[in-house]
Structure formats: structure tokens, C-alpha cells
Amino acid sequence: ETGVTQTPRHLVMGMTNKKSLKCEQHLGHNAMYWYKQSAKKPLELMFVYSLEERVENNSVPSRFSPECPNSSHLFLHLHTLQPEDSALYLCASSHKNGLAPGELFFGEGSRLTVL
Amino acid sequence: GDSVTQMEGPVTLSEEAFLTINCTYTATGYPSLFWYVQYPGEGLQLLLKATKADDKGSNKGFEATYRKETTSFHLEKGSVQVSDSAVYFCALSPPGGSYIPTFGRGTSLIVHP
Numbered sequence: 001e002t003g004v005t006q007t008p009r010h011l012v013m014g015m016t017n018k019k020s021l022k023c024e025q026h027l028g029h030n031a032m033y034w035y036k037q038s039a040k041k042p043l044e045l046m047f048v049y050s051l052e053e054r055v056e057n058n059s060v061p062s063r064f065s066p067e068c069p070n071s072s073h074l075f076l077h078l079h080t081l082q083p084e085d086s087a088l089y090l091c092a093s094s095h096k097n098g099l100a101p102g103e104l105f106f107g108e109g110s111r112l113t114v115l
Numbered sequence: 116g117d118s119v120t121q122m123e124g125p126v127t128l129s130e131e132a133f134l135t136i137n138c139t140y141t142a143t144g145y146p147s148l149f150w151y152v153q154y155p156g157e158g159l160q161l162l163l164k165a166t167k168a169d170d171k172g173s174n175k176g177f178e179a180t181y182r183k184e185t186t187s188f189h190l191e192k193g194s195v196q197v198s199d200s201a202v203y204f205c206a207l208s209p210p211g212g213s214y215i216p217t218f219g220r221g222t223s224l225i226v227h228p
Contacts, residue, residue: 031214042218043221055215092159094214095214102207102209102216103149103161103164104151105161106158106159106160107158108157108158109158
């Protein structure tokens, strides 16, 4: 496998469920990101993990919980979500340093529907 | 802080028309600049980039030139195809500091046959 792989591609969950989104990158990158993409809204950065740090958007509700066990894997744990959390969740990775830091490689996204 | 401003969409064109999608930015120093494209049902993918002033990025017939004097990075294509229908995002990455890019809101392009 190459690139950035996200699973599942589609997820439907009730507001009381607990589920997780998974992201895996095979590019040797040292930074991984979660973005939320809602219809007619800007791309929203949720969390970033790199070698030494975690960056988070303070506006993200605590019902979203990230986990990064190593530099190749990233999870987004979901619990007691609301219908407005329905969106496309995109994972990305990049080199933290180099000629063009900030050049991101995205997965195809996980489409989440909260009923 | 850094910011990226893109023209509002959707942009609707006929096949073989000329495309321009405007992008201007605010940042200190010389950021790296990017255009990403998102086809329906997919994630974003890098279309082209430029890392210093006057550089021209190009890919798949698309071009953008890094203009420091006007703080712009407009995307152009001479003849669009139906398959170019997608959402286009302009982004910047500041120099020597944060590796986390700043994205514009995206511009939807619809190309009719």
C-alpha cells in the first residue's frame, strides 16, 4: 500500500455510539493531521501530531479524541456525537521540515453521518 | 496572522474556456504556496506549488506564478475540460516556522460540455 489510507470510508452512527476513524500513512512522514470538511464551510483543522508535539484547535469539542501511537498511524475516537458532526473527515500527512513543509498528502476521507 | 483569500464560487465555464481562479495571501516573509484540487468524493491532492517569488508551478495544464509584489498566486488553465470540475484550494505554508498550512475556503469549478 502507498500514500495515506483512511478507514472506514463511510460510517453511520447514532448519537450514543462510540466509533473510531483510522488513518495510516506509508510515506515516511513525521506529521499527521485531522481535518473536518462540512458543506459550505472552510476546511477546519482539528488536530496535528508531529514528533514532539500535538497541536489542537481549541474549538473542537471533547467528544472528538485523537490518538497517535506512532508516526504512521492516527486515530480519531468519536463518542456521543451530534448530528452537526456529520461531515467528511480528512487525514493528511507531511514532512515537518524540508523544502516545502506544509505540503500535505491527504487520504480520501471518512464520510461520517450521525443520526 | 496568515490568511488566504480565494474568489467566491462556483465558477461555471464551458469546455475549452480559459480559467482563472484568483488567490491572494497575507503572510510575513516568503511563504510556500500551493494549489490543491478535490475531485468529487475524494480527498485533496496537490496540484502544483511554488516555493519562492517568481516561481511558476505547473501540472496537468494548470499554472500559477508566485507574485510577491501583489501577494498573489492565481491559478490558470488555457482550455478546461469537463474532467476539471472540482473544488480548488489555495494554501500557504509560512517560512522557517510553522509547518501547518493555511487554506483558503476553496473555489468550486463546474465545466459544462
